[in-house]
Amino acid sequence: MLYIKFDIQDPTKFKDFQKLYAHMETVRQPGFKFEEEESPVIDWEKVTNEEEVNEALKKLDDFFDEDPAVKRYQKLIPDYVNEFLECYLVVDNDKLGTLGIQETLAIFNYIEFGFEVFFTKLENQDNKSGLIEYVADNFPYGGIDRFLMVLKAFDMIPTECFDGFTIFEFEWNTDFEYSTKDLPEKTKNYLKSKRNET
Template identity: 50%
Template sequence: MLYVKFIIEENEKFNDFKKLYNHLVAVRKPDFDFEDEVPEFDWNNMNEKEMEEALKKIDLASDKDALELKRYKNVIPEYANSFFKKYFQIDNDKLGNFGVQELLSIFNYLEFGFEVDLNNLEIVNNSNGIIEFSTGNFPFGGLERFFITLKAFSLIPTQCFDGFSVNDIKWETDFEYDFVELKKETEVYIKKQKC
């Protein structure tokens, strides 16, 4: 079982993160279907203006980018959106002529690219939490953008098991960190997982 331990800086933001977490759990269910389907219309009893509005709704329901943006806005509060913008500005500056990272790319990663099953999210004590997840494949989308997502909700990743080793996470800036491998903890954790 993979995990990320984190410090909870603001309980309200942790509650906001739970909304995103629940969305991500739901998206991973095999029978999940986005609720943004084309609504039913009573075409026989509509006037011209109502028909125009209905056609606009049908167009919107077939626009995947618009639907993704709607889902994003539903689960990403403005303060987290601002944090992502700062992250992508720095990332885009690093990329230079190679391209521009788009804000919705992190949401696409969370919904589809972060190929894990989210197994558990809990508060360990008043100021610490843990999120546990599993995956059947490596690589599974990596942890960097997931760490950035946690930080966007004022949840500061402090330790993780990435599938290979237990690591302390030492933050250098809001967006850059180093791993410090904990060899003894890794041995103990791997033995415990095999039991």
């Protein structure tokens, strides 16, 4: 079982994250499909002048032009998270140049589809620390860097991770950069305990 342990800086933000977590679980269910919104109904018989026609056409244009992912993002991502992710992208895009992610919606797309994992547990321990357990669908399953940034955006500071090979702890050098320290003895004991469970 892969996992990420984290410190909870703000219990109310953890509750916000629980909504996103539920969404991430839902979109990973076999056969899941997003509900399609119905387009606005215009009663053309009641439209009597050019202004009303233009208003009705604008309403239809707005509906068909809006990306459903944008609506989901606005519903699930609080402003403070969006601000953090925008700051992260400035730093990340500077490092990656033309290869960088251009907008926060790309991170949301990764959370919904690119992070190829199945979540098995979200645990909160006394509003101080927590744990997310997951199983990889593929290797390298989209990597964890952007997911770590999402956790940090919710003031959930990653402290330890098991990536399938090694347990390591995080040392945060800045808001967006970290180094890791392998914990070989802890890894050995963890793998042994998992083998004993089977």
